[in-house]
Amino acid sequence: AQKITQTQPGMFVQEKEAVTLDCTYDTSDPSYGLFWYKQPSSGEMIFLIYQGSYDQQNATEGRYSLNFQKARKSANLVISASQLGDSAMYFCAMREGRSGAGSYQLTFGKGTKLSVIP
Amino acid sequence: DVKVTQSSRYLVKRTGEKVFLECVQDMDHENMFWYRQDPGLGLRLIYFSYDVKMKEKGDIPEGYSVSREKKERFSLILESASTNQTSMYLCASSLGGVGTDTQYFGPGTRLTVL
Numbered sequence: 001a002q003k004i005t006q007t008q009p010g011m012f013v014q015e016k017e018a019v020t021l022d023c024t025y026d027t028s029d030p031s032y033g034l035f036w037y038k039q040p041s042s043g044e045m046i047f048l049i050y051q052g053s054y055d056q057q058n059a060t061e062g063r064y065s066l067n068f069q070k071a072r073k074s075a076n077l078v079i080s081a082s083q084l085g086d087s088a089m090y091f092c093a094m095r096e097g098r099s100g101a102g103s104y105q106l107t108f109g110k111g112t113k114l115s116v117i118p
Numbered sequence: 119d120v121k122v123t124q125s126s127r128y129l130v131k132r133t134g135e136k137v138f139l140e141c142v143q144d145m146d147h148e149n150m151f152w153y154r155q156d157p158g159l160g161l162r163l164i165y166f167s168y169d170v171k172m173k174e175k176g177d178i179p180e181g182y183s184v185s186r187e188k189k190e191r192f193s194l195i196l197e198s199a200s201t202n203q204t205s206m207y208l209c210a211s212s213l214g215g216v217g218t219d220t221q222y223f224g225p226g227t228r229l230t231v232l
Contacts, residue, residue: 033218033219035220035221037223042225043127043206043208043225043226043228044223044224044225044226045161045208045210045223045226046223047220047221047222047223050218050220052218091160091161093161095219104149104151104166104168104212104214104219105163105166105176106151106161106163106221108160108161108162109160110158110159110160111160
């Protein structure tokens, strides 16, 4: 079974509108972290936002917020007021709280391609 | 700001060649990672290192080896390149320890094996 599922291969959003990118995860660890990265066409992966499994509040970073629903195992990224520069691939990733060296690994979803329309 | 650099943005090699991909980070991070990225498959971990001279296999280590002689440098080696190793290779580093431990990525190397 996939540990990270991103069900939207591609999405379109009008400039200045908000958009939600879906991410569901699967883990039996009580301690885990969820990350979102942006990858523009240039190729570099850019860290956007992090949510820990024990965090009481949803994470926010500027125009990015993470809608964390623990019982549903979902960690959706919300981008407010979309800009043309937001057009990119977006990846959801999870780090599980395993012991030892395994705790450093990130598991990535397959990504969602977001296109912002002027 | 964290800076992760990779030796080449684009590389073209021939089947059977030995290929070295270099990655350097300047933030004294403990952990370094090598991923490959293929369309429709996302990022897959090849190898990672949590200390100098220490390495751990990731999900797809076959056909690759790594070297970490200095803390800031992590090399990925393709002993005998094959066409199925044509891919985008991404290096990352993280501080280590508990907590967020965000991975920061380099710009990537797009490798073509002919």
